[in-house]
Every structure is written in structure tokens, then in C-alpha cells.
Amino acid sequence: MTANTFDYERALQACAQGQRDAFKHLYDQEARWLLGVAVRIVQDRQLAEDVLQESFVQIWTKASQFDPVLGSARGWIYTIVRNRCLSEVRRPGFTRKVEVVDIDEINDQQAMMSGDGRLSGHDQTTAMALARCLEQLDQERRACIEAAYLDGYTQAELATRFDKPLGTIKSWIRRGLLTLRECLK
Amino acid sequence: MNLTDPDDRDLACAEYVIGLMEADDHEAFERRLSTDAELVAGVARWREQLSGFNAQTNPVDPSPYLWPRIESALPGQATVSQALHSRAQQPRQRPQPRQSLWNSLALWRTISAAAVAASIAMFALVTQPQPEVRVYVALLKSPEQATGWLVQARELGTIRLVPLNPQAEVAGDKTLQLWTQLAGADAPISVALIEAGAEIELSADQLPGLGPEQLFAISLEPAGGSPTGLPTGPILFAGNTEPI
Numbered sequence: 001m002t003a004n005t006f007d008y009e010r011a012l013q014a015c016a017q018g019q020r021d022a023f024k025h026l027y028d029q030e031a032r033w034l035l036g037v038a039v040r041i042v043q044d045r046q047l048a049e050d051v052l053q054e055s056f057v058q059i060w061t062k063a064s065q066f067d068p069v070l071g072s073a074r075g076w077i078y079t080i081v082r083n084r085c086l087s088e089v090r091r092p093g094f095t096r097k098v099e100v101v102d103i104d105e106i107n108d109q110q111a112m113m114s115g116d117g118r119l120s121g122h123d124q125t126t127a128m129a130l131a132r133c134l135e136q137l138d139q140e141r142r143a144c145i146e147a148a149y150l151d152g153y154t155q156a157e158l159a160t161r162f163d164k165p166l167g168t169i170k171s172w173i174r175r176g177l178l179t180l181r182e183c184l185k
Numbered sequence: 186m187n188l189t190d191p192d193d194r195d196l197a198c199a200e201y202v203i204g205l206m207e208a209d210d211h212e213a214f215e216r217r218l219s220t221d222a223e224l225v226a227g228v229a230r231w232r233e234q235l236s237g238f239n240a241q242t243n244p245v246d247p248s249p250y251l252w253p254r255i256e257s258a259l260p261g262q263a264t265v266s267q268a269l270h271s272r273a274q275q276p277r278q279r280p281q282p283r284q285s286l287w288n289s290l291a292l293w294r295t296i297s298a299a300a301v302a303a304s305i306a307m308f309a310l311v312t313q314p315q316p317e318v319r320v321y322v323a324l325l326k327s328p329e330q331a332t333g334w335l336v337q338a339r340e341l342g343t344i345r346l347v348p349l350n351p352q353a354e355v356a357g358d359k360t361l362q363l364w365t366q367l368a369g370a371d372a373p374i375s376v377a378l379i380e381a382g383a384e385i386e387l388s389a390d391q392l393p394g395l396g397p398e399q400l401f402a403i404s405l406e407p408a409g410g411s412p413t414g415l416p417t418g419p420i421l422f423a424g425n426t427e428p429i
Contacts, residue, residue, distance in 0.1 A: 027252060032244035040242050046386060049251050050342030054318055056255045065311045070229045075236045079312045086204040087314045093429050119240055130237030148203050149238045155205055177199045178192070184234050 003121040008073035015063035023060055030074075031056075033118075034081045041085035041152035043096050051088060055081045074123065086152050098153065103162040106143045133183035141176030144169055186210040188217065188224075198227030202235060215313075254388070258341055318342070320429050323401050325422035333422040336401050344387040344395075346379065353382040355405065361421070362410050365392055366400040373402060378410050399426045 006029050014022030031052065038048035038055075058080055066076050089096060119127060134142050140162075147153050147161060155173070159166045186206075187193040200206050201214050218224055318340050325334040333353075337345045346363065355361060361381055364373035374393050379385055389395055402423035404416035411417045 024252070027255070031247050031251070033239075033242070035245040035247050036242040037239060039245050045245070046343050046345070047339075048245070049248060050318075050339055052247065053251060053255050053258060053342065054314070057258050058314070060259055062311050070225070071233050072236070075233055076312065078236065078239045079232060082204070083312055084314045087317075090208065091320065091429065123236070123240070126233065127237035127240045130234060145203070146238070146241075148205050149235060150241060152204055154207075173200075173205065174196060177196050181195065181199070 003124065004119050006120075008077065009068060012059075012063045012066045012073045012076070015060055016066070023056075026059075026077075027056060030077065034078065037078065038081055038085050040150055041082070042088050047088065048085075051084045052081065055084050058084075072123075074120075082152075089152055090154075098157045098160045100161060100163055103140050103143050103164070106139070129184060133180050136183055137176050137179055138172075141172045141179070144172045145176050145180070148173065186213060188214075194224065195227050198224060199231045199235075202228055202231045250388075254390075257390075319395075321395065321397065321399070321426035322429050323399075323424040323426045325401060325403060325424040327422055328420075334403060336424070336426070338392075338395055338426060339389065340395055341389050344389055344392065346385045346387070348382050348384065351382045355381045358408050359418075360406055360408050360410060362404050362406045362416070364400075364402045364404065364416060366402070367394050368396060368398040372415060373400065375411065375414065378406075379403070395426075397426055397428050400424070401426070 008026070011022050011026040011029075015026070034055070035048055035052050038051050039045055042048050042051060059077055062080075066073060070076075071079075088094065134146070137145070143162070144158055147158060148155075153161060155166060155169050158164075158169045158173075162169070186197060188197060197206070197210075197214060201211065206214060214224075218228065320340070321336075321338045323336040323338070324332050325336060326332050332349055334349065335347045337347070361379045363376040363379050365376050366373040376391060377385070377387060400423060402416070402420050404411070404420050405418040406416070407418070
């Protein structure tokens with residue numbers, strides 16, 4: 001698997017210094033993946049684009065405050081987008097469909113979109129460690145954590161989605177996270 | 186929310202990163218982040234470890250107009266958006282004194298409490314949505330108070346008009362025309378000609394502005410729209426925006 005060699009830290013540093021072309025380069029590199037994350041959570045293409053617009057403005061204006069001690073630049077960028085998406089779906093009055101699925105029929109976790117050039121070597125290692133540890137979870141616990149992260153579902157929405165009591169969902173998530181933590185050490 | 190038990194503290198960090206906290210807990214936890222180095226380190230660790238999930242979603246190609254919209258919303262552009270964003274704009278800073286950190290990526294993997302302490306106060310703020318984007322709705326009602334259209338309008342983003350009756354029609358020699366009147370203005374401004382019964386999306390920059398208590402109205406005009414720049418036919422539906 002070839003590795004992505006785009007330098008996200010350098011891109012943010014250039015943005016912090018006001019270099020528009022570096023910002024455009026960052027957009028060209030990552031916008032489609034970020035939009036995919038946003039569409040998955042807010043479930044609306046147009047809204048996802050609005051959120052992405054706001055996210056990129058925030059990335060530009062806050063780039064000088066990115067601190068590499070606290071995590072990777074790529075992680076920081078995804079955090080901004082995810083946080084905006086989660087804010088959207090948590091707005092009072094925001095409604096979205098939560099389709100009920102049978103938790104026992106959820107297949108193996110989705111494949112990592114880690115095809116050629118998608119992730120850096122380091123990110124591939126991180127992604128593979130997560131995949132390996134998720135496999136060790138009981139299937140319902142894994143399904144809850146994946147749906148919470150990828151779809152941005154609240155615990156109440158997970159209870160609806162899997163048609164289980166809220167207490168069961170909370171317990172699955174707690175135990176799943178504990179197992180995950182031990183494995184990721 | 187228990188933040189004394191070590192396991193609970195660490196799981197709280199995970200839940201915060203994933204987005205599973207209830208609103209009250211979320212706010213309380215965020216306040217704690219500004220003083221609790223261990224929580225900040227926990228959030229940073231879980232964030233990186235769970236970042237593998239970010240590789241699991243399919244890409245979606247953005248529309249070609251997304252980049253121009255982003256560009257026009259950046260501070261420094263002479264547009265309406267500049268005024269809205271100026272309060273969030275930080276003075277352009279030189280890179281932080283920790284210049285050497287930019288050059289040694291390995292450092293970010295070893296999160297020491299001492300290094301973290303220096304960054305705690307900014308940690309949550311920098312990744313939280315700023316500025317908070319305002320969203321408005323307006324119900325456009327007939328003189329008899331029947332709702333005909335719903336307007337959902339997003340600051341700097343998309344304006345969506347949804348007809349409640351998709352079967353509605355107008356005569357062939359007529360058209361519907363959408364108007365808006367800013368709070369405090371004395372006349373409406375034409376926004377677009379619209380089709381009866383059809384949902385439509387507009388961009389916020391097609392409006393003269395967007396705020397609370399802003400009137401949206403739909404009038405019935407001759408085909409091609411009002412010839413005068415003001416409504417000439419009856420106002421079919423109207424309503425004011427409210428923030429949500």
C-alpha cells in the first residue's frame with residue numbers, strides 16, 4: 001500500500017502564515033474525504049457542504065492555534081469537521097431518520113478506505129490498530145461504537161436504531177470502550 | 186457524570202471524542218478541559234486512536250462552487266461574510282514560539298502533562314464550532330393563516346424553500362415570485378422566481394442579508410416576474426424568520 005506523503009502539519013503552518021495556495025492545496029487534498037464524513041453524519045448533501053464551508057473557514061482562521069503536541073494536524077482537521085457536524089445534528093429541532101436495523105445482522109466492520117495513497121504510513125498503522133482491536137469486541141458493542149462515531153448517533157438514537165433499551169446501549173458502549181482501551185495500549 | 190473514578194474519567198474522554206455525551210455533561214466536561222491536564226491528554230489520546238474511523242467513510246466529491254464559497258468567506262474578502270466572521274478572526278499570528286515542534290513530528294506522540302498544561306485553555310476552544318452559525322426558519326402563511334411554504338435559511342449557506350403542497354399549480358401566464366424584506370427596511374427586494382409546488386435551494390449570497398424578524402413573501406406575478414421591482418400581484422404567503 002503506497003503511503004500518503006501530504007504534509008498536513010506543514011499545510012497548517014502555511015495557512016497560519018496566510019498562504020492561500022497552501023490552503024487550496026489542503027482543500028484539494030482532503031475535501032472529498034471530509035465531505036464524506038460530513039454527509040454520513042448530517043445525512044444531507046447540501047447541509048454537509050454548508051458545514052464543510054464553515055469548517056474550512058475555521059481551519060484557516062484557527063490554523064495558528066493548532067498545537068502539534070496535542071495530536072496530528074490531520075486529526076485536528078477531522079475533529080473540526082466532526083464537531084461541526086455533531087453540533088448540527090444536536091440542534092434543537094433537527095430531525096433525522098434513524099432507521100431500525102437488526103444489530104445481529106450487521107456484518108463485519110466496513111473496510112478501511114485505505115487504498116493507494118489514502119493514508120500516511122503512520123495513519124495506516126493507527127487505523128489498523130483500531131481495526132484489529134474492534135474485531136476483539138463483542139459484535140453489539142462494536143456496532144454501537146461504530147454507529148456512534150461514523151453516524152454521530154446519540155445514545156438515545158442508538159437505542160432506537162437497534163431497538164434496545166437505553167441502559168443496554170450504555171452498558172455495551174462502556175464495556176466496548178473498556179475492552180478497546182485495553183487492546184489499544 | 187463521574188469524573189473522580191479513573192475509569193470513568195477515561196471513558197468520559199472517549200465519549201466526548203465520539204460525541205456521546207448529553208448536552209449538560211458535554212458543557213461541564215468542556216469547562217473541565219480548561220484546567221484538567223489529564224483529561225486533555227485523555228481526549229488527545231482517544232482522538233488519535235479513534236481517528237482510524239475517519240478512513241471508513243466513502244469520499245464525496247464537493248460541488249464546484251464550494252471552493253469559491255469558502256474563499257469568499259475568508260477574512261480579508263470584501264463581502265458581507267467578512268463582518269460576520271470578523272469577531273472570530275484572530276489577529277494574524279506568527280507561528281508560536283514552539284517553532285521546533287513543527288519540525289519534529291515524533292513529539293506529538295508523547296503527550297506529557299507539562300507540555301499539555303500550556304495548551305489546555307485553547308484545546309477545546311480551537312476545535313469547537315466558531316462562530317456559531319445561525320439558522321432561521323420562517324413559515325409562510327396565507328391571509329387565512331394556512332401555511333404554504335417553509336423557509337429554512339442558514340447564515341452564509343443554503344436557503345431552502347419547501348412547499349407544503351407539492352401539487353400546487355399556477356396558471357400558465359403567471360409565476361410565483363419570492364421577496365424578502367430585511368428588518369427595518371421599507372420595501373421588499375426580489376429574490377427569485379419560483380415554481381409552484383417545487384422545492385428550491387438558493388445560496389445565502391442571493392439575499393441582501395439574513396437575520397431574525399426578516400420577512401419572506403411570495404406573490405403572484407405575470408410570467409417573467411413583476412415588471413416594477415415591487416410586488417404587483419397578490420401576496421399569497423408571507424412570514425418572518427425566527428432563529429432556531
